[in-house]
Amino acid sequence: MGKPLAVYMHIPFCRQKCGYCDFLSFAGREDLFKPYLEALVQEIRLLAGERPPVATVYIGGGTPTLLSGEDLAFLVQEVKAATRLDPGAEITVEANPGTVTLEQLRSLRAAGVNRLSLGAQAGQEKFLRLLGRSHTAAQTCETVAAARAAGFANINLDLIYGLPGQTAAEWQESLEWAVALEPEHLSCYCLQLAPEVPLAKLIAAGYYQSPAEEEVVAMYYTTLQILAQAGYEQYEIANFARKGYECQHNLCYWQYRDYLGLGLGSHSLVSGERRVNEEDFSSYFGKIAAGKSPVAVREKIDANRGMVEMAMLGLRLNKGLAAEDFFHRWQRDLRSFFSPRLEILVEKGFLRWEGGNCRLTAKGMLASNRVLVELLGAYL
């Protein structure tokens, strides 16, 4: 076994489904908490034979904090027991404000969890309601205070912009509200809706209207400006952190390093192979009970696809994709492999070379989908 892994554990439960969410998560399945936890522990224990080195642990969802502090602590203990977890490893738990208590936070800290990611999403009640969130802005403030009290020194807040009816000024308000909470890390995503989610249907039916493109563009530049002023550095399209607080776990995805997903429907990239676990409970439980790997889909990543993926992920980072890393991995020169499209995109101001790294400009980040399709087109 080579480099340390990033381990992701999925908790597919929520108190209620939000109107914009299409992640794998279920509301009203409290009956499954116990069997799921047991199965997940079984899956962790499958690693015990190999005891791979692990650099980061991330418990995401869903809403992991629907489980008790003890249950989550137990999961972390099991990972420690089955792997060689780096003593300084970043261990993140996602939580929704209002679902988490001070005691819960204390047990997480005690178990070694050192990073908390809170789904704050917005600072105004009307937008929280619109998104179908089950908490208020005040509860977010309380949860941040509780986390500090429990000893968390690394907190992330997730925010979403580009909401129906939202103006750039309102987004700025949300941002300033979040900055005032002094998190170490901020993720600011632009709302993108899968067509099947309730909010998308309401928009399609004319109940809400997505903001105009110029408005969203303004929001994006507002984000860059406000967060830079507040001392956060953008290190990825949507991620900002105080120096030294970049999310090590997520960096691993973008830097195209191996990661291991555990739990329902989770994804892994291990030695050039992408794996996806079973996405329905009965198949997942069945395989675990039979002592088998719960992987449902395996896909070998050939060089072509690997190059596409590495470029697609690496360009999300502010420092960009290092031509040297690309060459080491694929024995190909980044510049000539994507020629002449790369040059055209540089010339048009969407990409830029900095040292040996190719990176998106601010304008390029904003249109990154298009830029990537242009760049990777022939290999997609």
Add this chain to the structure above:
Amino acid sequence: MDQARIRNFCIIAHIDHGKSTLAARLLEYTGAVSARKMVAQVLDSMDLERERGITIKARAVRLTYRAEDDREYILNLIDTPGHVDFSYEVSRSLAACEGALLVVDAAQGIQAQTIANFYLALEHDLEIIPVINKIDLPGAEPERVMKELADIGGFTREEVLTASAKTGLGTKEILEAIVRRIPPPRGSMESPVQALVFDSHFDSYRGVIAYLRMVNGRLQTGEKIKAMATGKEFEVTELGVFAPEMEPVEELGPGEVGYLIAGIKDLRDSRVGDTITSAENPAQEPLPGYKPARPMVYCGLYPVENDGYGDLREALARLQLNDAALVFEAESSNALGFGFRCGFLGLLHMEIIQERLEREYSLNIIATSPSVVFRVYLKKNGEVLEIRNPSELPPAGEIERLEEPFVKASIILASDYVGAIMELCQEKRGLYRSMEYLSPDRVLLRYDLPFAEILLDFYDKLKSRSRGYASLDYEFAGYRPSDLVKLDILLNGKPVDALSAIVHREKAYSRGKQLVQKLKEIIPRQLYEVPIQAAIGSKVIARETIKAIRKDVLAKCYGGDVTRKRKLLEKQKEGKKRLKQLGTVEVPQEAFLAVLKVDD
């Protein structure tokens, strides 16, 4: 075969008046085909024909009918296409018949093609049996139609039959009328063989199958024949009739309709309209043939992917095997690369060919706007050029004058709309010829119109301004001088030859403006800003700009689901597949037809 017991007839009708349904009913009644086997409409055997409910190629079928006089008759039904594009096919079918059923919809009454077909039948000296169809419809007005038939063709009430092809009502009466009213074929068994080729198609196993109408003499299997147009000789390997499947027979005598297979490898050796005769005892004269079909509409067809050129050429060649009216020659465009300039009988013919290329040959093609053939008289030596591609128009300074084709159009419409339609014809540079009242509330309007305007949007406008109650038919009236200019379109500052159009000078400004607006709607926003300009010569007359896309960000990469992200990009790329890359601009196929879609 007793000549006196043969009747050769066709069915002519305006589109949708029920020709194919009636044909199917006759087949069913005479037992040529069982009701179960009848997939919607038997005679229309191409998928496309069935879907669009139109007949493209002429077809023949032989019915056996025991009439009320207790004698058995052979009735040869020769199907005719119902669209104006294919009127030359109608005329070849008519030449093979002695009579015609003129079918008129009981609710819609006489329409433009009813009249056009009626006159065609008269020219061919056919016995015409008018049939009012669809009398079971709630809106049927047989009395009114009866009167229209009396006005237009002098038909008496007794001559006109009523029927419902849908329910089968009147089928027997029609069959009886065919036997009693249509004369048996003349022609002599003793004369040298003269057989008219009224259609032919290419079968990949058996070679050319020629559809024949025997006029004089007797053809037998094994006989040596000669195609009179080319003088080439062949040996008959099979003769047969359509019953309705091909059924071999030993010989075909005067008046009979059937097919011939003689190891002919090239469709051009058994041209439609040609006369087949015996090689040993040839006829002195060929039968009067027809004018070969002449392509009236041209457009460029290009593969979307540059490597699709060979496949496209192959597919066109194959379609041409069965479609003598389709012509094509290689051309190249600086915007679209290598492709073909293709000639068609009309817009429908063009659409059908494009659809078949995409459907039957799975080709991804770009079609440029259709153009008529312009005649250019050059100053130098009075040379005359035929321009099939607008981008080939010589510079204005070299041109003495330009001519464009005109058609004689007949429009039948409710009298309420006469004003609106006359105005439309005026806008379309029409020359008024005449107006006739068919009945107090229906009018036959005749105009000469530039064919280019018909290609553009005349028909759609006619339909919308008459609320659907106008029908159109036209025939070519020759070339006339016009004040025409070339309108160029520039994308990103570069002229796109495939978007050039030849338009009337007075309309150039408004057309240019509409065209750039339309292109702005059609061309999707892209990463870069795209200026669109319309120009006459070096003078820009209209300009629009497509703004660049500024925002398109991938959402959260959740829990390492990279595949989903990659698929999202793949999907975006898939969406671009039907776009043609012109420099850095991506242009959808519809853009090349934008000229057709502008709204005056």
